[in-house]
Amino acid sequence: MLRRFRLEEPQSVAEVSELLGRFGESAKVYAGGTELLLAMKEGLVQYERLVNVKNVTGLNEITVTDGSVTIGALCTHHQLETSAALTEKLPALKKLEQNVANVRVRQVGTIGGNLCFAEPHADPGTLLIALGAKLITEKSSSKREIAAEDFFVDAYETALEADEVLTKIQVPVPAANGRSAYLKFGYLERPSVGVAIAFNLAVGCAGPAPRRVAEAEALLEGKSKDEAERNLAQAGAVAGRAAQAISDLHGSQEYKEHIVGVLLKRAFQRALS
Ligand SMILES: Cc1cc2nc3c(=O)[nH]c(=O)nc-3n(C[C@H](O)[C@H](O)[C@H](O)COP(=O)(O)OP(=O)(O)OC[C@H]3O[C@@H](n4cnc5c(N)ncnc54)[C@H](O)[C@@H]3O)c2cc1C
Incomplete structure (x- = not known):
């Protein structure tokens, strides 16, 4: 059940910040509420004050x-x-x-x-x-x-x-010939593994937080297409380890690491095409 809270309606970023500073851990920013209100209903977090930021102009452009x-x-x-x-x-x-x-x-x-x-x-x-x-x-x-x-x-x-x-x-914005792609895999409500390739290479969803994988980038960057393709399996293995995958409902650590490699190959092809 959602406990009672006070809704603050500031009009500027400075006012939002002042309220957050004044009320400390008992206040939290409230935007769409799709995560925050769910977490509050479940009793996972409780705040006495929600600071609605939707009246602050210029933040939705x-x-x-x-x-x-x-x-x-x-x-x-x-x-x-x-x-x-x-x-x-x-x-x-x-x-x-x-x-x-x-x-x-x-x-x-x-x-x-x-x-x-x-x-x-x-x-x-x-x-x-x-x-x-x-x-x-x-x-x-x-x-x-x-x-x-x-x-x-x-x-x-x-x-x-x-x-x-x-x-x-x-x-x-990537240059006209700059390629980018994001691919994800999952069979639950939220993604289990995500891989993105653009200026950098990054992995997410498999572990606690999304991460850039510079070691895998080095295997692909500045290489001819053929050489990069030869290095893809190694880059995928490096990225899989860097994802710090956790075994959970979405799959085992080994499975997620394997999926990172699969998605990296596909994201590479997608970015090239
Ligand atoms: C059923 C469901 C399925 C979902 N599936 C996916 C999915 O497939 N992929 C995916 O990426 N996401 C998914 N999400 C997450 C979804 O993208 C987020 O719920 C949504 O973007 C949160 O935005 P909000 O404005 O509602 O945040 P709120 O719930 O208002 O806030 C979330 C948190 O961010 C803080 N906050 C919000 N805005 C700011 C700000 N400007 N500055 C400082 N702090 C701020 C709040 O204090 C709070 O702690 C899913 C969510 C649900 C409920």
């Missing part, structure tokens, strides 16, 4: 500049899956968004909520790491840019400070 797409943290998955800017500039992210959760969750769930909750079986973080995205966070008096690969610390744990708000995600 998608803008394109020369080299990058900037996505407001309050953009819903639905906004992203139907965005013309993503169709043109970041088709792999658009395709990923079309396959997040179900239509009800995509209507209200935000990309910011997905990233900040850091649920291990989530898709966007893995591709954002591969794309070299930066996460912009703000509090009352300061602003930070955090590389996506540094944002995810552990399961349900990010580099966000308690009074910080994720405001934007800045995603570099």
Whole structure:
């Protein structure tokens, strides 16, 4: 059962941050509520105050500049899956968004909520790491840019400070011949394994948090197509280990490591095509 809580309605990022700072662990940001309210109903977390960020203007816009797409943290998955800017500039992210959760969750769930909750079986973080995205966070008096690969610390744990708000995600657009792909596998509600290839190579969902795998990148980067293809099996094995796969309902550690290798081969072909 959902216990009583007080809803705060700030109008600016500075006010949100001030409330989070003032009320400490008894307050939490509330965006779409698709994760937060479920966790509260289940009694997994309890907050006396929810700080609704949906009235803060400017956090649900998608803008394109020369080299990058900037996505407001309050953009819903639905906004992203139907965005013309993503169709043109970041088709792999658009395709990923079309396959997040179900239509009800995509209507209200935000990309910011997905990233900040850091649920291990989530898709966007893995591709954002591969794309070299930066996460912009703000509090009352300061602003930070955090590389996506540094944002995810552990399961349900990010580099966000308690009074910080994720405001934007800045995603570099791959050059015209820059390839990118994200593939996932799973048979439960959420993905069991995800692999993304773009500027970087990243794995997610199998372990506690999405990770960049520089050692596997080195086996493919700057190589001829034939040489890279010869190295794919080794890169897959390296990426499988780097995923820090956990045996759980989604499959055994060995199985997930194997699937990382399979998805990497397919993602490589997808990115080339
Ligand atoms: C049935 C179901 C299936 C799902 N399947 C998938 C799937 O296949 N793939 C996938 O990737 N995800 C999946 N999800 C997760 C889904 O993407 C998230 O529930 C959604 O994006 C969370 O966004 P929200 O706005 O509802 O977050 P909320 O529930 O409002 O917040 C989640 C957390 O993030 C914090 N937060 C939110 N916004 C900010 C911000 N701007 N700054 C700081 N902190 C913030 C909140 O304090 C809270 O701790 C699924 C979820 C459900 C319920």
